[in-house]
Amino acid sequence: QQQVKQSPQSLIVQKGGISIINCAYENTAFDYFPWYQQFPGKGPALLIAIRPDVSEKKEGRFTISFNKSAKQFSLHIMDSQPGDSATYFCAASYNNAGNMLTFGGGTRLMVKP
Amino acid sequence: KAGVTQTPRYLIKTRGQQVTLSCSPISGHRSVSWYQQTPGQGLQFLFEYFSETQRNKGNFPGRFSGRQFSNSRSEMNVSTLELGDSALYLCASSLPGDTIYFGEGSWLTVV
Numbered sequence: 001q002q003q004v005k006q007s008p009q010s011l012i013v014q015k016g017g018i019s020i021i022n023c024a025y026e027n028t029a030f031d032y033f034p035w036y037q038q039f040p041g042k043g044p045a046l047l048i049a050i051r052p053d054v055s056e057k058k059e060g061r062f063t064i065s066f067n068k069s070a071k072q073f074s075l076h077i078m079d080s081q082p083g084d085s086a087t088y089f090c091a092a093s094y095n096n097a098g099n100m101l102t103f104g105g106g107t108r109l110m111v112k113p
Numbered sequence: 114k115a116g117v118t119q120t121p122r123y124l125i126k127t128r129g130q131q132v133t134l135s136c137s138p139i140s141g142h143r144s145v146s147w148y149q150q151t152p153g154q155g156l157q158f159l160f161e162y163f164s165e166t167q168r169n170k171g172n173f174p175g176r177f178s179g180r181q182f183s184n185s186r187s188e189m190n191v192s193t194l195e196l197g198d199s200a201l202y203l204c205a206s207s208l209p210g211d212t213i214y215f216g217e218g219s220w221l222t223v224v
Contacts, residue, residue: 043215099146099213100169103156
């Protein structure tokens, strides 16, 4: 059972544009929603995370928007740069799950110069 | 501060063999979890250990096992390897309720 659905699978954006990746979840017990960035040959690295008590969180060029009623959250990358080209994963977990993250399928982002 | 360290980084095994992968968490982190990453199935949770006890387990067959030592280092073992076990195996560690940090993974190829 895929509990976190991520779209699109791949995304091409021009330099300076906005990259938007969407995720939807099913388990209403989830209360922690991180986004990870993964470069080829590397492990995933935490980019930004949000808890359901806020609807938006911004860190630099990266923003998470969270819609609890729709059970959806999204990552916006403003002023996308070629160095942002990577695979992005959304994930979810709940407080009693320790480090058990449920990941979305991933989005391969390419930012064209 | 050193990150999560995984060894070996790359290995090739034959079907039917077994493999042991090692993970050293970030100093002070007592929670260690393992994930399998494949192109087809994505990132899937294998199991998590905290203070030498398995706290959570994913939906994998019993051929996949793990353990954690008193110094928080962890190992995972896969017995009777199958071609489908070829994957990147990722270890992650964290403090309770804090950011989960991943290592660079161990690439396992089963031939």
